[in-house]
Every structure is written in structure tokens, then in C-alpha cells.
Amino acid sequence: MPNLLGSVALFTSNILVCTALILLRHSADNSSTRTFYLLAANCLAGLLGFIPFRKENIFRFDGPTLAVIVWSACYCAEYGIFLVFPGIISLSQLIVCNCLAPFIAIFVSQDVQRTALSGGYKLLSIAPILFLIGISYLERTDGNRSDAFAWLILLLVFLSVVISQSCARYVARNRAPSWSQPRLTMLNAIFLALVLSVALHHSRSVLQHSMKISLCLFVGVMILLIQRLYVYGLKKADPFISAMTLCTIVPLSLGIEFIFEHRRVGLAEIALATGYVLSNAVSVKITT
Numbered sequence: 012m013p014n015l016l017g018s019v020a021l022f023t024s025n026i027l028v029c030t031a032l033i034l035l036r037h038s039a040d041n042s043s044t045r046t047f048y049l050l051a052a053n054c055l056a057g058l059l060g061f062i063p064f065r066k067e068n069i070f071r072f073d074g075p076t077l078a079v080i081v082w083s084a085c086y087c088a089e090y091g092i093f094l095v096f097p098g099i100i101s102l103s104q105l106i107v108c109n110c111l112a113p114f115i116a117i118f119v120s121q122d123v124q125r126t127a128l129s130g131g132y133k134l135l136s137i138a139p140i141l142f143l144i145g146i147s148y149l150e151r152t153d154g155n156r157s158d159a160f161a162w163l164i165l166l167l168v169f170l171s172v173v174i175s176q177s178c179a180r181y182v183a184r185n186r187a188p189s190w191s192q193p194r195l196t197m198l199n200a201i202f203l204a205l206v207l208s209v210a211l212h213h214s215r216s217v218l219q220h221s222m223k224i225s226l227c228l229f230v231g232v233m234i235l236l237i238q239r240l241y242v243y244g245l246k247k248a249d250p251f252i253s254a255m256t257l258c259t260i261v262p263l264s265l266g267i268e269f270i271f272e273h274r275r276v277g278l279a280e281i282a283l284a285t286g287y288v289l290s291n292a293v294s295v296k297i298t299t
Contacts, residue, residue, distance in 0.1 A: 017248025018256040024240040025260035029267045031233045032093070032105075037271075038226055042095045046207050048227055049090065054200035055231030056238070060193025075185045076194070078178040083198035085175035089168050091206055099161045100168060101268065108169045109176075110261050113254035116176035122184070122250040183245035192238040 031052075038048050070076070089108075093100050117123050182191045245253050262285075 013247045014249055014252045017244040017246070017253055019244075020240040020247070021244035021253055021256040022259055024237050024244065025257065025263055027233050027237045027240075029260065029263050031230050031237070032090075033267055033271055034226065034230060036093075038223065043207060046091060046095070046203060048223070048230065050200050050203040050207060051227040052230035052234055053196045053203065055227060056234040057193045057195075057197030057200060059231065059235050060189070060196060060238075075182050075191070078181045079191055079194050080198060082175045082178035082182065083195055084202055085171040085178070086195070087199055087202040087206060089171040089175065091203065092164060092168055092171075096164060099164050104165065105168065105264075107261060108165070108172045110258040112169065112172040112176050113257050114251075115173050116180055117250045117254060119173065119177040120180035122180045125184070126250045179242065180245055180250070183242045186242075188239040188242040188246075191242050192235060195238055196234055 035045055035049055035052075039045050089105075093105050117126075244256070247253075248256065
């Protein structure tokens with residue numbers, strides 16, 4: 012039952028993540044405006060998370076707090092790059108990074124120590140990432156996104172994801188979702204504000220679009236739900252089961268890009284995504 016509850020929470024979080032990213036990417040033509048919307052939504056989610064105020068919300072500088080700070084910094088780097096370079100990093104490419112990273116994060120965060128799976132089952136659970144690598148290769152060689160700069164940007168995103176998910180697993184082991192979520196989202200707003208201020212200073216431009224209050228409110232509530240469901244799922248499910256569930260966001264992202272962004276999805280990508288989903292399902296069935 013814990014694995015089922017955790018998997019459902021993580022899958023729901025995946026759906027909300029794809030929806031929020033699509034909304035933000037099409038919210039404005041200007042990258043600074045898109046970043047500002049993400050900043051405002053995180054700030055709102057952080058404020059909502061502190062209601063009602065509890066004793067546990069008092070700030071203490073300890074291990075989990077430091078982990079949340081690093082998690083937030085890497086989160087802002089990951090999604091900031093995605094919003095600033097929409098022509099280099101696609102949604103499904105970002106999602107592939109988010110799906111390859113959990114398996115590495117299990118070992119980096121030492122979460123592997125709390126899994127009950129045997130060595131053979133651990134290797135089986137990692138097998139679906141071969142399909143992810145195939146999808147990633149096809150997308151990187153599609154169009155004009157195979158240059159060295161694009162690969163460097165992708166590497167930076169991947170490292171950010173690994174570090175952020177490692178910190179997230181550490182926080183999930185030691186704190187409740189209601190403790191981590193408001194701290195994380197408020198820190199996200201602060202870091203994004205710093206990045207945005209530097210970008211605007213160097214470009215000498217200002218936000219020229221009227222702020223969409225309804226968009227910020229909607230995305231803010233989504234971020235609150237995403238973070239709480241994410242930490243809850245990591246806490247409840249076995250580390251390898253949670254990592255596999257997080258990877259279901261790959262076919263979700265391909266479908267959303269095809270429907271809402273009219274991106275041409277090749278037959279090879281569809282075949283790899285289908286094989287990935289089926290291998291994931293078999294792995295979950297066997298390991299549970």
C-alpha cells in the first residue's frame with residue numbers, strides 16, 4: 012500500500028509539472044517575463060504553505076534546511092535554463108533529464124540503503140532508462156539542437172537535476188512535506204529574483220508585459236501541490252519504485268508537446284516511449 016500511495020502521488024505530480032511548464036512557456040514571448048511568472052508563482056505557493064503557521068515552521072539552520080537551499084538553487088538553475096533557452100531545451104528533453112537523474116540520485120543521497128530490493132531487481136529497475144537514452148539521442152540529433160553549446164546546456168541541466176533530486180530524497184527522509192514545501196518555494200522565489208535582476212541589469216530592459224495575476228495564482232497553487240505530492244511520494248514509496256514512477260513523465264511530456272505545441276513526434280520516439288512504458292510496467296510488477 013505505501014508503494015501504491017507514493018506512486019499515485021508522484022504520477023499526479025508529473026501531470027501537474029507538465030501542465031505548469033506548458034503554461035509558463037506560452038505565457039509570454041519574453042524570457043524575463045516567463046521567469047517573473049515562475050518567481051511570482053513560487054512566492055505565492057510559499058506563502059500558502061505557511062498557512063496555518065505551525066511551530067515546525069520556525070527557521071533552524073540544520074542539515075535538512077541546507078539541503079532545501081541546495082535543492083532550490085539547482086531547481087532554479089534547471090527551470091531557469093529551460094525558460095531562458097526554449098529553442099535549445101525542449102520539454103521532453105528536460106523531462107528525460109528528470110527521469111535519468113532519479114536513479115543516480117538514489118545512490119548519491121544514500122537512499123539505496125532503505126530499499127528492500129535485491130541486486131537483480133535493482134538492475135532490472137534501471138533497464139527502462141535505455142529507452143530514455145534512445146529518445147534523448149533522437150531529440151538531440153533532430154533539427155539544429157545537436158551543436159556543442161546545446162550539449163553543454165543539457166549537461167548543466169542534468170547535473171542540476173541530479174543534485175536537486177538527491178537533496179529532495181534527503182529532505183523527504185527527514186522532514187514532512189508541509190515542512191519542506193513552503194521553504195523550498197520561498198527560496199525558489201528568492202533565487203529566481205536574483206537571477207532575474209542580474210538578467211535585467213545586463214540587458215537594460217524592463218518587463219513590458221502586463222502581469223497575468225490569474226496565471227500566477229493558478230501556477231502557484233499547482234506548485235504547492237506538486238511539491239507536497241513529490242515529497243510525500245518519495246517518503247512513502249521504495250526508492251526504486253518512486254524513481255520508476257517519476258519516469259512516467261516521459262510519455263506524458265511527448266503527448267503534451269504533440270497536442271499543445273504541435274511538435275512532430277517521430278515513429279522511433281513513439282516506439283521507444285512505448286517500450287519504455289512497457290518495460291517500466293514489467294519492472295514495477297516484478298519488483299513489487
